Amino acid sequence: MPAVSAPSPVFLYLVQGKATPLTYTAFVKMLKQNLSRLGYDSSIYSGHSFRRGGAALALECGLPADLIQSQDYRCLKRFETILPEDIKCPIISRIVPPEETDAVDKKQFQPVSGSLPHVTNILLESKLELSVKSKENEFVILNGGNVKIECNVKSYIPVRLVTWQKEINGEIIQITPSEEKYKMNFGKRPSLTIDHFNAADQGKYRCIVRNAIGLSNEIFGSCMIYMSSVNWLTRFVKVLQHIPAFHTDDMMYMTLHTYDFNSQSVPTVYNVYKGEAITMEQHSDNQQQKIIAVKWFKESYTWTELDISNEQYSGGVPDLPSLTMKITTIGNAGKYFCLLIYDNGETQMALFKLKMIPQVKIYQALLDHREDKTFIQPAICDTIDKQLQEHNIVVITGREGTGKSKICLELASLYDEKDYMVLKVDLSENHTIYTDIVNALLIVDDQQYTQDSVNVFMKHLLPVLLDRNIKVILTCRNLDLEIVRRVPEINKLKEEAFIEINISLTAEEKEKMIERYLEVYNIATSHSIDSNFRDPIILHDSSVQVKLDVDAIKIIKNEEPWTGFPLSLSLFCSDRNCLHLGEKYFTNPPKFLLKELKELYKTARKASNCIDKINDYCILVYIMNNNDHQLDLNDHNLCSQIDGFYQTLFQFKYIPEKPGSNEDQKKTIEESLHRMNNKYLKFHEGVYEFIHPCLLKAVFLSSDSMVDYLLLNGSLHDIT
Incomplete structure (x- = not known):
């Protein structure tokens, strides 16, 4: 071959005595001709395998990885840019095939459909906090909440870089990851998590996804140095520099606003019996502006948006913000939050509490207990509550009349105020109705215990006790304590969980209880000389005040009657025929x-x-x-x-x-x-x-x- 002037391509061959660069088409044509002469089927062979090892050699020579990736595209001297169809990359400019290209090969250079990497949509995930979409790609976020923005990316070219920008008042700020504020995920679905969202975080957010073809100036300079000896390849690299890394005309963005919500504010409380309908009233305070969105949320483990399209609801829309539940269930109990969004961007919020009444009888007993002027809360209630918090189960034991049921009602009243659902357990019922609820206080106050009934109930309940935040109070008379202790799940409890109340009342508590009973039943104390409780007229006329010996009262407060002090005191004061017995009513054995x-x-x-x-x-x-x-x-x-x-x-x-x-x-x-x-x-x-x-x-x-x-x-x- 005659000498050629440098620089020139490495591989040359003679065409009519002239040195010509060895093109891909010419090489494959000669390969197929030689294979046919040797008797091989040339249709199953190509020149692809002869290119293997080139990437490894380029890396050893120090070429940048981005540049090596770009060489996977076929390039010819007279082509401006050629991006092959088999890897589905976009064609930047229309391709003009060289005149000497075979007609068959021209098909390979037809433009292919596709687009540059871009964000097809931008999503907001706020499963843990309250977020509301007011307009397209515009959201209002709970002040102090955590939000996660996700991008759906469409790209035929591998993604090389993901960046996030925030625009506030026209100023674009580049977001960088931080432990305290921003967390980024650069996987297939790039995301940005903003912790403790506040007023300073309001603005427009953009997700910019760059591909592996868009080259930076530094990479371009390296390409020019290494490829300067190959004139046609240099042109291709120059063209690659103009391939944009991302779209700018249709970049998606999301606008975020913030609002404040005080979950500790006093809610509007609704009491409803299970199965009845209830409407939580929400009215607009701004008649000048139009409501464009209404959102209702319910608190469970987190605040979750209600699906208003569900047939169990009606209302909850801009024309009718109030929400109606057609048939209430136990699961509907809890806190609700309503957010109104007006067309001027203002918001209005309201908090509601829906208290379900699953059992009419226990609810009425609770109301009666709160009206009972004779009851005083004994110190033992605090002890029981403490053990209930630690063990979730307590067993209250005592003789008849010691106040087991009244103490249960007092604790039920306290837990009802903490938004616990209070139920009295019937051991003969299907126990799944007690295991499907959350935040509940179950009272097992049964007169007819059997070891089997308690055992079955505890086996159903124990697996869900902690997860569903269920507390259990089990009462039993001293006579039944051994039956209860034989239940394996109860016998495992620490001794502190078994609380006897036979002698739990102090003298001071008894004295206060006596004072209240005397006031309710129109009984006064006096010295024995002034006592009139033996007068037969007074015994039958409760409107006339009766006087009881003060010395008897002093003895009574230190006694522990067989039937329990609360019950004995109630019977003693309510029946004036017993007053003449004085302290003996409390010390003598009962008739039964x-x-x-x-x-x-x-x-x-x-x-x-x-x-x-x-x-x-x-x-x-x-x-x-x-x-x-x-x-x-x-x-x-x-x-x-x-x-x-x-x-x-x-x-x-x-x-x-x-x-x-x-x-x-x-x-x-x-x-x-x-x-x-x-x-x-x-x-x-x-x-x-x-x-x-x-x-x-x-x-x-x-x-x-x-x-x-x-x-x-x-x-x-x-x-x-």
């Missing part, structure tokens, strides 16, 4: 208790061979007769003393199965103690004792022969 013990004695005498009944009664007599009024199972004289009661009271002689052994008798005694525990007895510090002092008198009065026995043994003074 005397009747129970007398029946136990009679049954034991009739069925003298029934060791269970005899044991029960003799154990009660033993504790009454004992100097400490206690029973210690480790007492070596226990069995012999019980034997003495067998013979004295029932003329019954116990004959053990094993002569000389009292193990059988001791076992029957333990069984009796177990039966009477929490009914008549309590186990305290290793010994059994009466659950209440009045049992001393009750056991004494249960048998006519008891007086003779006690006189004979010299222990009558302990009873009287």
